[in-house]
Amino acid sequence: MHAKKKIEIIIEAPALNGVLAILDRLQATGYTVLPALAGSGRHGPWDEAGQVTSAGRMVAVLCILDATRLDATLEAVSAYLANRIAIVAVSDVQVIRGAHF
Amino acid sequence: MHAKKKIEIIIEAPALNGVLAILDRLQATGYTVLPALAGSGRHGPWDEAGQVTSAGRMVAVLCILDATRLDATLEAVSAYLANRIAIVAVSDVQVIRGAHF
Amino acid sequence: MHAKKKIEIIIEAPALNGVLAILDRLQATGYTVLPALAGSGRHGPWDEAGQVTSAGRMVAVLCILDATRLDATLEAVSAYLANRIAIVAVSDVQVIRGAHF
Amino acid sequence: MGALDLAVGNLLSPVVLFFALGVGAALARSDLSFPEAVAKALAIYLMMAIGLKGGVEVSRQGLQPQLIWTVLAGAALSFLIPALAYGVLRLISRLGAVDAAAVAAHYGSISAVTFAAALDALSRAGLGSEGYMVAVAAVMETPAIMAALLIARRAAPEAATGSVGHLLREAGLNGSVVVLVGSFVVGWIAGPAGVKPIAPLFVDLFRGLLCLFLLDMGLVAGRGLSRARRFLTAPLILFGIGMPLISAAIATAIALGLGLSTGGAMLFITLAASASYIAAPAAMRIALPQAEPAIYLTLSLGVTFPFNLAIGLPLYLLLARSVSP
Amino acid sequence: MGALDLAVGNLLSPVVLFFALGVGAALARSDLSFPEAVAKALAIYLMMAIGLKGGVEVSRQGLQPQLIWTVLAGAALSFLIPALAYGVLRLISRLGAVDAAAVAAHYGSISAVTFAAALDALSRAGLGSEGYMVAVAAVMETPAIMAALLIARRAAPEAATGSVGHLLREAGLNGSVVVLVGSFVVGWIAGPAGVKPIAPLFVDLFRGLLCLFLLDMGLVAGRGLSRARRFLTAPLILFGIGMPLISAAIATAIALGLGLSTGGAMLFITLAASASYIAAPAAMRIALPQAEPAIYLTLSLGVTFPFNLAIGLPLYLLLARSVSP
Amino acid sequence: MGALDLAVGNLLSPVVLFFALGVGAALARSDLSFPEAVAKALAIYLMMAIGLKGGVEVSRQGLQPQLIWTVLAGAALSFLIPALAYGVLRLISRLGAVDAAAVAAHYGSISAVTFAAALDALSRAGLGSEGYMVAVAAVMETPAIMAALLIARRAAPEAATGSVGHLLREAGLNGSVVVLVGSFVVGWIAGPAGVKPIAPLFVDLFRGLLCLFLLDMGLVAGRGLSRARRFLTAPLILFGIGMPLISAAIATAIALGLGLSTGGAMLFITLAASASYIAAPAAMRIALPQAEPAIYLTLSLGVTFPFNLAIGLPLYLLLARSVSP
Numbered sequence A, B, C: 001m002h003a004k005k006k007i008e009i010i011i012e013a014p015a016l017n018g019v020l021a022i023l024d025r026l027q028a029t030g031y032t033v034l035p036a037l038a039g040s041g042r043h044g045p046w047d048e049a050g051q052v053t054s055a056g057r058m059v060a061v062l063c064i065l066d067a068t069r070l071d072a073t074l075e076a077v078s079a080y081l082a083n084r085i086a087i088v089a090v091s092d093v094q095v096i097r098g099a100h101f
Numbered sequence D, E, F: 001m002g003a004l005d006l007a008v009g010n011l012l013s014p015v016v017l018f019f020a021l022g023v024g025a026a027l028a029r030s031d032l033s034f035p036e037a038v039a040k041a042l043a044i045y046l047m048m049a050i051g052l053k054g055g056v057e058v059s060r061q062g063l064q065p066q067l068i069w070t071v072l073a074g075a076a077l078s079f080l081i082p083a084l085a086y087g088v089l090r091l092i093s094r095l096g097a098v099d100a101a102a103v104a105a106h107y108g109s110i111s112a113v114t115f116a117a118a119l120d121a122l123s124r125a126g127l128g129s130e131g132y133m134v135a136v137a138a139v140m141e142t143p144a145i146m147a148a149l150l151i152a153r154r155a156a157p158e159a160a161t162g163s164v165g166h167l168l169r170e171a172g173l174n175g176s177v178v179v180l181v182g183s184f185v186v187g188w189i190a191g192p193a194g195v196k197p198i199a200p201l202f203v204d205l206f207r208g209l210l211c212l213f214l215l216d217m218g219l220v221a222g223r224g225l226s227r228a229r230r231f232l233t234a235p236l237i238l239f240g241i242g243m244p245l246i247s248a249a250i251a252t253a254i255a256l257g258l259g260l261s262t263g264g265a266m267l268f269i270t271l272a273a274s275a276s277y278i279a280a281p282a283a284m285r286i287a288l289p290q291a292e293p294a295i296y297l298t299l300s301l302g303v304t305f306p307f308n309l310a311i312g313l314p315l316y317l318l319l320a321r322s323v324s325p
């Protein structure tokens, strides 16, 4: 197994395309977007049922990448997220088939 | 980056509000709820397609918090979950913008 | 709390049943399947809106298990995934109620 | 129509056939599945259609004096059936107190889809009914849940969590009750003329969309059955078929006393005989978490619902005929 | 019909009653919720139905010379209302420049569901309208967003992100605009005969499905209100009710100049008076991320939308009558 | 109607126009998207409507002796077309054996939505058809998948995973086959009188909901096209248009032999010419995981489906006319 980094970004839906564009630009080897149902934070609670538009909902982006690419990616993402509603967490993972990342 | 703890709770949907009420009461800085599609455990398998009500489905709660709040949170959550269908896992994460947590 | 391993498998939907059958066969104590909305990888981008069938979408399988079962599980899963579209990541977690796993 | 015609006509109605298709597909392990979001929306639609229909009827018929008695009788029935069901279960099965109380809650409460299927059966028979039966249905959802909680409190004090007041509030504001009662009031206020422009959706499509919903219910019931077979002991299956008959018998007597029309009596009997599979399961997971959900869900959805749909409805219509003026 | 009849008839229409039911359920904290996927599909359906209707009208009426003037007037109105709204907000409320600009965008843009409700109100009043009003609606979605961005750029240069060109492209290809315009063209090409086989869905069910959608809108608006109450200061509530009236007054004058029919004038006034709650919020999150979304969403969906639905529509119909030939 | 009238009438039908709208929106990169859950429910609805229609016809017409021959011919065609398609692909394109076999499976199997569009085209032309064509459609879904797997086994033994038996079971219990056949049986049992109360949903709304579904199909096809353009070499595009024509020619000859009515022949030809995009892709991901999904999905959904919809259907009607009594 190969040690990699996992970035989790929880972000408001309208800014998703912006984040993905950054990952694409940095040639991240891949990412997956997961839906969220509800949540709460400094901006108060939200939930899917309270939405008539997706502008207020969050999605989670999961990106597994090599540690060597971590800093550049976080830097670019942080800059974009400056004023946006988002949280970013990084953790350690081991992958099989390391050549994919 | 700042070291934090991530709690993941997989819980039956009817008990979700109870868990969130606890997190709100303990003033967790935030949490996000993710949907699940299917699963299996000691109570046997379930899946979304086999539901006419949400009583039998699971959701995942994700809560990133400071290590100093971890024990109190886990204690309160465990007490509530005593007889309920749920699993709880904790892991280490690094966050950017640590002031949020 | 008890140290366990968490396997995350992101896999194309048509192969999900195959993976779950392996987990069932190995008597994994449990797993949960989460939906994904979109993603990108070596096979190019995909998203839920671009699907008329679930053949092209991904789902995430989450399985928390004891370290003693990790190798056997990964081996069986890797063999099945050989030619399939999938990524597998493993990380450390702590669980409460360790008897469940 | 004689009894046999009724029974056969019911079995061959698209509503029952699509339910059977769903059960069959699930038991054959087909991958057919109905998206949960659409099923949920269909359930809301059915409540709206039922509520509107009742409200329009009431705006046409005016408030009848039986209304208040029928509502009270329904509430009492919903509160008392669980005690009976609990007694029967403890007598004939090996269920523990908590599981028995949880099951009992389901049989006191009602199934709105069974109610909808009863309306469909009445249409086929060309019968109308008292519009306020919708209000009776709404009122019968909750008392059974309270009763079961009280039973569990006595029998296994440590198992019951959550306060009765809290639960009462939750169950009373339950989505399906709110839509049912709300649409009833909308129909009442808007009246026949106001509802006419929305009749193509809420009247003309009712039976077709009921078929769609029952296909999904069949899939869910079939899947539940094949997964939870091991919980279905002979005494429990007996209970799942016998209990609706007991409730139906009691309700028939009450309907006679209330002087309901044939249609109204049939709906009242159906409500008593039907078992909840939405409101009660959710409430039980909160109030009695130790109770095994597979037991009550499988009994209610896998045994009693199909029984009521296929055999109960024509039977209840016969019972209703026998006691109505 | 006199003004009072109109107002009461509107308040008692199922469309308004179901919206009220949704708001009430949300404020009472019922767990009722409408699946997001179905709400999204319903929104697409409503756009298709509106577009087709307009297109078929145009294919019947031929292209009228007013079309071009009405479209231009709509675009100008959408572009100018934000400046006015921004001024009013800065004058009467304590909103900062960025928040005020973001709110202003919503009031220049339009709400397609308010437009749909206006069509429903016209049906009830037995009035037709110019088919091309659909094109006017589509055209009015975007200019307000540009205007607000330009305002924010001047007032708080550091807050505005993203290029105007990029945003213009996004907003112009916004799903609802595409469906509205696309269906308009389909209706135009296919004509009355071509659209007839699909009329059972797009014509007969329109008002019923609008009720379903408004139940959901009520739930969402009610939930938003109870969560974001603290943002709703008295000046903002005043703005949420006063601004549509100001816009309506301006639009009434323009409608007079354009010589629109009663129905057409009513739709034009409604468009001006309505506030966006889909296109504008998404655009603001991208272009002005610092603006607090709870403010503009709550104002638009929680104050202005209910006001327009319950009180605005009959008022705008009266205004339209007063200026049409 | 002459050939040109037919072709133009088809191109201007709402069904085709909404598909074109979807493709256009996707290619213009609009963010318009149809919720997956609703699309899935619509697909189930379409299968139910088609199945019911066929079943009711059969209950009206009685069992005709051609039924058995047509079903057998359909199965044989589905099993044999892949061999032909595989040969053509290997001859004219550079696809490897596994990719070619996977593509071939799609062209032997059928597209239920193309079938639905063919029914719509027959309605427009005022033509009926043999009810049992629904059974033929169901029967043609699976043999092609088996055939392709056998071809791949021979050509690239290491690439084919999973047993034929397992796959046969999966494909036979495929949701769409189950709903199609099940609804066919329901329609047959219930007959015209039983189906009447649900006709407002399953008959009156069929063409409107087909438009909704085709809007979504257009979006998906357009998105697939813009993402997978690089896979679409000239020989593959040629195949995507030529193969349906070859299959149609063969089917025309068979239809002549079977003595089908014009409508029945047109449906039979359409089935042969259509390419699967639901059952086959899922089966190929399981049985031939090494095959690149973008190739077969893009060919089937992005090339052949639009071709059949826009140009194929009127052509197949002409072919059918030429061979029917």
Ligand SMILES: Nc1ncnc2c1ncn2[C@@H]1O[C@H](COP(=O)(O)O)[C@@H](O)[C@H]1O
Binding pocket: A010, A038, A039, A040, A041, A042, A043, A044, A045, A046, A058, A085, A086, A087, B029, B030, B031, B032, B033, B062, B063, B064, B065, B100, B101
């Ligand atoms: N500590 C946290 N853990 C998990 N999710 C969070 C956390 N904080 C915020 N979120 C998510 O991010 C969204 C926006 O956060 P905020 O900007 O703090 O309102 C919330 O609604 C949650 O969905």
Ligand SMILES: Nc1ncnc2c1ncn2[C@@H]1O[C@H](COP(=O)(O)O)[C@@H](O)[C@H]1O
Binding pocket: B010, B038, B039, B040, B041, B042, B043, B044, B045, B046, B058, B085, B086, B087, C029, C030, C031, C032, C033, C062, C063, C064, C065, C100, C101
């Ligand atoms: N080891 C596990 N890993 C991931 N999810 C699990 C695990 N065990 C249980 N779950 C989830 O929790 C639900 C209830 O578990 P149980 O109480 O064991 O039946 C299951 O249906 C799964 O969705």
Ligand SMILES: Nc1ncnc2c1ncn2[C@@H]1O[C@H](COP(=O)(O)O)[C@@H](O)[C@H]1O
Binding pocket: A029, A030, A031, A032, A033, A062, A063, A064, A065, A100, A101, C010, C038, C039, C040, C041, C042, C043, C044, C045, C046, C058, C085, C086, C087
């Ligand atoms: N590095 C990654 N991090 C997260 N998800 C990934 C990653 N790589 C691939 N995926 C997911 O797996 C799918 C298939 O990956 P691939 O086989 O590389 O095309 C992608 O569409 C993503 O959803």
Ligand code: NA
Binding pocket: D081, D106, D107, D108, D109, D110, D111, D247, D271, D272, D273, D274, D275, D276
């Ligand atoms: Na009952």
Ligand code: NA
Binding pocket: E081, E106, E107, E108, E109, E110, E111, E247, E271, E272, E273, E274, E275, E276
């Ligand atoms: Na406006």
Ligand code: NA
Binding pocket: F106, F107, F108, F109, F110, F111, F247, F271, F272, F273, F274, F275, F276
């Ligand atoms: Na074919």
